Amino acid sequence: AQSVTQLDSQVPVFEEAPVELRCNYSSSVSVYLFWYVQYPNQGLQLLLKYLSGSTLVKGINGFEAEFNKSQTSFHLRKPSVHISDTAEYFCAVTAGGGADGLTFGKGTHLIIQP
Amino acid sequence: DAGVIQSPRHEVTEMGQEVTLRCKPISGHDYLFWYRQTMMRGLELLIYFNNNVPIDDSGMPEDRFSAKMPNASFSTLKIQPSEPRDSAVYFCASSLVLGGAGYTFGSGTRLTVV
Numbered sequence: 001a002q003s004v005t006q007l008d009s010q011v012p013v014f015e016e017a018p019v020e021l022r023c024n025y026s027s028s029v030s031v032y033l034f035w036y037v038q039y040p041n042q043g044l045q046l047l048l049k050y051l052s053g054s055t056l057v058k059g060i061n062g063f064e065a066e067f068n069k070s071q072t073s074f075h076l077r078k079p080s081v082h083i084s085d086t087a088e089y090f091c092a093v094t095a096g097g098g099a100d101g102l103t104f105g106k107g108t109h110l111i112i113q114p
Numbered sequence: 115d116a117g118v119i120q121s122p123r124h125e126v127t128e129m130g131q132e133v134t135l136r137c138k139p140i141s142g143h144d145y146l147f148w149y150r151q152t153m154m155r156g157l158e159l160l161i162y163f164n165n166n167v168p169i170d171d172s173g174m175p176e177d178r179f180s181a182k183m184p185n186a187s188f189s190t191l192k193i194q195p196s197e198p199r200d201s202a203v204y205f206c207a208s209s210l211v212l213g214g215a216g217y218t219f220g221s222g223t224r225l226t227v228v
Contacts, residue, residue, distance in 0.1 A: 032214055043118075043205055043219035051214060090157065094213030101147070101170075101212055106156040 002027040002093045006105035013081055014113050021076040021108045023065075023091030030096030033074040035065055038088040038107075047089075050074065052096075061085070086112045118220035120206050126226045132194040135223045138187055139208030147217060148181055148191050149205040157205075163189065164212070196227045 003026045013019045025031060032051050036044040048059025055067040065076045074091060091105040119138040127133050139146045147162040161171040166183045174181070178197070183189040193200055203224050207217040 034216055036216075036219075041221075043221045044207075044217075045219070046216045049216055097214070101159065101162060102217060104157045 002031060002095060002100070002103050004091050004093050004103055004105035006089075006091055006108050008108050009106070010109045010111060012111045012113055015083055016080050018079050019077065019081050019085075019110065021089050021091075021110065023074045023076065023105060025072050025074065025091075025093045027072075027093065027095065032094050032096055033065075033067060034092040034094075034102065035059065035063070035074075035076050036090040036092060036104075037061075038090065040087070044090060047076070081110070081112050083112045083114065085110060118206055118208050118218050120204075120220035120223050122223060123221065124224045124226075126228065127196055129197055129227055130195045131227075132192065133196045133200075133225060133227075135191040135204050135206075135225070137189045137191070137206030137220060139189070139206070140218055141187065143208035143210055143218070145209040145212055145217075146183060146189050147207040147209070148189070149207065149219075151203045151205060151222070152201075160191070193225075196225075198227045201225055201227050 005024045007022045034049045035047040037047050038044045048057050050057045050067045058064045063078050088107045088109050090107045092102040094100050094102050121136045148160040150158045160173045161181045163183045181191045203222045205219050205222045207219045209217045
């Protein structure tokens, strides 16, 4: 079985500053990794995913994430955040090949300060 | 496609009443998932279906909860009788495959049991 740890429940950042949201996973097999964003009073929306290939994955809204197998991490980054990026961000993992369902982390609340 | 459609968006009911939440998945998606989100427990998978058949209901909290998928375009999650601790946001999601493609989430139903 896979598991996901999002180390920070809240990350406050000033507008136009860079941000990194941390995600570590645990698995005995290869994995697929995802980041979702949840804006207030909305459902989860897929930001980006890593299935294979290049370890640097680019997603929507200027976000990117890097898969690091040796550190079992998939941290999400954005070079300059905007007030509209205020949301809850969820990391998720599934076994490579997609034979299992997604396991979600507990989420990180990104708070953008003006 | 209109995406995953859930109804109602908000539901307020009295303890002991029956509550039915509805979901229409994306056409052609073979998998349908029901999640519950609370502050305390985060996102919890309740049950998922493949081709209208329930595959894993180990996340259903107790016998008061039941879910059905009578056809490929409709699913219900029923709580009978409802209790205040059932108050949460319930999400439906659908997917082409179990893992790998990511899930498309609906906007959720915010349930309040008073």
